[in-house]
Amino acid sequence: MITKERIMEIIGNYDLDNLSIATVCSHSSLQIFDGARKEGFRTIGICVKKPPRFYDAFPRSKPDEFIIVDSYKDIPGIVDQLVSKNAIIIPHGSFVEYLGHKNFVDLAVPSFGNRAVLEWESDREKERVWLEGAGIHMPRKVNPRDINGPVMVKYDGAKGGKGFFIAKNYEEFKEHLKPDEKFTIQEFITGTRYYFHYFYSPLRQEGYRLSEGILEMLSMDRRVESNADEIFRLGSPRELEEAGIHPTYVVTGNVPLVARESLLPLIFELGEKVVEESLNLFGGMIGPFCLETVVTDNLEIKVFEISARIVAGTNLYLNGSPYSDLIEPGLSTGKRIAQEIKYAKSINQLDKILS
Helix, strand or coil, X not given: CCCHHHHHHHHHCCCHHHCEEEEECCCCHHHHHHHHHHCCCEEEEEEECCCCHHHHXXXXXXXXXXXXXXXXXXXXXXXXXXXXXXXXXXXXXHHHHHHCHHHHHHCCCCEECCCCHHHHHCCHHHHHHHHHHCCCCCCCECCHHHCCCCEEEEECCCCCCCCCEEECCHHHHHHHCCCCCCEEEEECCCCEEEEEEEEEECCCCCCEECCCCEEEEEEEEEEEEEECCCHHHHCCHHHHHHCCCCCCEEEEEEEECCCCHHHHHHHHHHHHHHHHXXXXXXXXXXXXXXXXXXXXXXXXXXXXXXXXXXXXXXXXXXXXXXXXXXXXXXXCHHHHHHHHHHHHHHCCCHHHCEC
């Protein structure tokens, strides 16, 4: 991974009065560009082959300029261009997945957040060490030959649910497994899925205080998955199975949610524990992150995954959520990222939020 010293050396040659915000034209780029523009930054969209036409329909979110590559794997080849434009990269799930974990951590362009988190987030074994070390309740991990009830089989990386499947016994597991993919098996927890969108600032002191900085709750959502959210209109699980129809879990969209207010103390406690453990393990998880959870009928919250960057569920809230509006009217996660960069620059502490 590129060293912090090298990144700060690059920043030292930037014109800090003319910083640009750059990201890949996908995932949550519309709100990232919109939020950056609202905070006075120029914006750069990285795209393949040609600029996507749909940006013309959304002028407030259209980047000030595009940098075109033949493939996302070619992004390391535009490093000099990005640096010459005083660019700060905002990573999102598609950015990291398309470019590749190893290429991203070596990219010689300042990036918002701590790149060290990728080692812990992208490997499900290390992710479990992190979350359980924080005292988080997770679904039980299951060995393939011990499957004796519904389990969820997941592959590593940010795949948007693609290829994930439920198995009820070892035979079903073998039938659906992609043998070349690294996987993990978790017990299937029944309940309501909630995706909590937090923001951790190591810089600010007013708010929900942690050992260092503050924790914010910006929004929450539930994912719409194809075909799992509609398939049971066709019949009972047994009828579908007999017909050879199986649920799939590819994320196609998101639905807004709010939690009952009595759950908020526990929701903040979960976020606090995860951040504090990240400070102990790798120096902290900076900026937006999401805990992906199931809330049971006993009001217990089980965390089955963490996304340590901006997630697409925040796209629901370009003009604020019922939670972020109580911090600042119209506050999106994209805008909150831009605010943190702007504030760090103003107090000469960009080193605390960039890597």
